[in-house]
Amino acid sequence: MTRRKFFETANKIFGFFLILLGVFTAEDKKKKSAGEKIIIPENLNEGFNFIGNVIVVKQSKTLVAFEARCTHLGCLLNRNTGNKIVCNCHGSEYNINGEAIKGPAVKSLNKLVIHTDKKSKNLYVYV
Numbered sequence: 001m002t003r004r005k006f007f008e009t010a011n012k013i014f015g016f017f018l019i020l021l022g023v024f025t026a027e028d029k030k031k032k033s034a035g036e037k038i039i040i041p042e043n044l045n046e047g048f049n050f051i052g053n054v055i056v057v058k059q060s061k062t063l064v065a066f067e068a069r070c071t072h073l074g075c076l077l078n079r080n081t082g083n084k085i086v087c088n089c090h091g092s093e094y095n096i097n098g099e100a101i102k103g104p105a106v107k108s109l110n111k112l113v114i115h116t117d118k119k120s121k122n123l124y125v126y127v
């Protein structure tokens with residue numbers, strides 16, 4: 001095998017592995033961007049429902065979902081007092097629309113898109 005032939009072959013092999021690496025990296029990013037799938041139970045209470053990393057607000061027949069992470073420093077939000085969500089870490093408060101109404105948080109909660117499973121009709125979000 002000539003030196004030239006050797007480098008041509010090595011280049012092809014190297015290129016092939018780069019393509020494979022790109023495919024696997026793209027697949028990995030795709031999986032990560034989808035996030036964790038959380039199924040919303042049917043028997044929700046009126047008002048706030050804390051479901052792991054998700055808050056679902058039910059007002060009559062309307063559902064709105066938020067990521068249950070405080071926009072100040074990211075503490076898990078898991079309680080409400082009356083019609084306000086209260087952060088246990090530094091006391092930020094959010095209203096029923098997810099808007100910050102008391103600091104230190106200034107940003108609204110991250111709203112999540114509610115999907116419907118075509119077969120089971122279950123509602124779910126990605127967080």
Ligand code: FES
Nearest residue numbers: 070072073087090
């Ligand atoms: Fe919620 Fe600081 S993390 S108020």
